[in-house]
Amino acid sequence: MDIIANEFVVQEHDIFVVTFPRSGTTWMEQVIHLLLHNGDQGSKVLGDAAPWVETLPNRPQGFNKFLEGMTGRRLFTSHLPYSLMPGAHNSTARFVYVARNLKDVAVSTYYHDCSKHGYERSWEEHFNLFIEGKVIFGSYFDHVLPWWEASKQNENILFVKYEEMKEDLRAAISKLVDFLQIKADNTLIDRVIEKSSFGTMTNNKQTNLNWVPQKEGIPGHFRKGEIGDWRNHFTPEQNSVLDALYLEKVLGSGLRFDFGEGLVLP
Numbered sequence: 001m002d003i004i005a006n007e008f009v010v011q012e013h014d015i016f017v018v019t020f021p022r023s024g025t026t027w028m029e030q031v032i033h034l035l036l037h038n039g040d041q042g043s044k045v046l047g048d049a050a051p052w053v054e055t056l057p058n059r060p061q062g063f064n065k066f067l068e069g070m071t072g073r074r075l076f077t078s079h080l081p082y083s084l085m086p087g088a089h090n091s092t093a094r095f096v097y098v099a100r101n102l103k104d105v106a107v108s109t110y111y112h113d114c115s116k117h118g119y120e121r122s123w124e125e126h127f128n129l130f131i132e133g134k135v136i137f138g139s140y141f142d143h144v145l146p147w148w149e150a151s152k153q154n155e156n157i158l159f160v161k162y163e164e165m166k167e168d169l170r171a172a173i174s175k176l177v178d179f180l181q182i183k184a185d186n187t188l189i190d191r192v193i194e195k196s197s198f199g200t201m202t203n204n205k206q207t208n209l210n211w212v213p214q215k216e217g218i219p220g221h222f223r224k225g226e227i228g229d230w231r232n233h234f235t236p237e238q239n240s241v242l243d244a245l246y247l248e249k250v251l252g253s254g255l256r257f258d259f260g261e262g263l264v265l266p
Contacts, residue, residue, distance in 0.1 A: 003057045007064070010087030015180060016095045017050065017077045018085065020143040021136060022108035023100035024162040029077055030196045031173060032096065035182050036073055039191030053078040053086070079137050082146040092156060094180055097147040100162035101257035102140050103230035103242060106130045110233075127238055131245060141249040148255050163227055163258040169193055228260020 015032060019025045029050040034041070042049060051059075051066070053076050059066040078085065087093045100108075110126045113119035113135070119126065126135075133139030151159035158179045165172045173192060177184045184192075194200065234242070 003063055004053060004086060005084075008053070008056065008067075008086050010091045010093050011074060012092045014074045014076065014087070014091075014093040016053070016085070016087075016093065017075070017098065018095055018147065019079060019098045020100075020105065020140055021079055022105050022112055024098045024165065025077060025079075026201070027162075027165065027196060028096060028098045028160070029075070030201060031169075031192055032075055032176065032180070034192040034195055035173070035177065035180070035184060035188070036075060039188050039195065041195060050075040050077045052076070053080060079143075081137075081143050082150050088150065088154075088157070095157045096160060096176065096179070097151060097157060098160050098162060098165075099144050099148070099255075099257075101227070101259045102144075102246060103234065103239075103259055104162075104227065105140060106242070107230050107233050109135055123233060131241065145249070145253060145255070148253060152254075161257065166227055167258075169196070226260075227258060231260065 015036075017025060017028045017032060019028070026046065029046055033046065033049050051070075056066065057063050061069070082088055085095070088095055106127060109130060110119070110123055113126065129135055130140070133142065137143060147157070148159055151157040158175070160172060160175070170189060170193060173184075173189050176182075177189075
């Protein structure tokens with residue numbers, strides 16, 4: 001992280017997609033990538049078209065040479081917390097933060113850790129790790145809430161909810177177009193909606209990071225993308241535990257989510 005903090009120069013027109021893992025990261029990357037390129041997917045896999053800030057120092061050609069090779073308006077992706085994000089506090093770059101309700105995130109994180117990180121223990125054990133913040137990138141609340149608070153103060157941060165994208169993607173894209181100051185007519189927005197659908201992205205080798213699941217019975221990068229799938233996994237006790245934790249952490253913040261059964265109002 002030192003090289004990023006010391007050498008990564010954020011440019012005024014840069015765009016960053018930021019999320020807590022399993023919150024719609026790839027979906028938002030795809031939407032913005034298409035908006036920037038007139039709906040054209042291009043030849044690059046999405047990981048190169050919207051490179052991860054955290055992995056820039058590991059690029060084979062070197063950190064600076066890779067950045068020099070990026071043309072046009074630069075798009076980056078990150079799971080970094082607000083406190084560590086370059087430019088979030090002192091630049092005119094644009095940051096699009098996508099948040100998803102924590103119950104669906106908990107389930108998606110479990111399957112992701114199984115498919116990508118070799119996790120082989122039970123859902124019950126993983127649930128406990130999740131609520132204790134002992135998963136990759138730590139506590140859901142410690143990540144989401146600082147970005148939420150910052151978005152209320154900084155006009156260069158747009159806070160987008162995954163559930164809002166699911167409910168009305170066209171409206172979400174229109175909001176993005178205004179925020180990012182991109183020229184987009186209805187034809188382009190139609191093209192973006194078509195190419196960023198769950199089915200299209202699942203069958204696109206440039207967007208699906210696991211074209212074939214790594215293990216039999218374990219989902220790949222895209223699983224369901226639904227709202228409320230947590231109900232197929234949570235026990236009543238787990239639901240009560242997470243409800244209590246959610247209310248404790250979020251109370252008074254004004255942040256509300258759709259858990260697939262209407263809004264929870266802290």
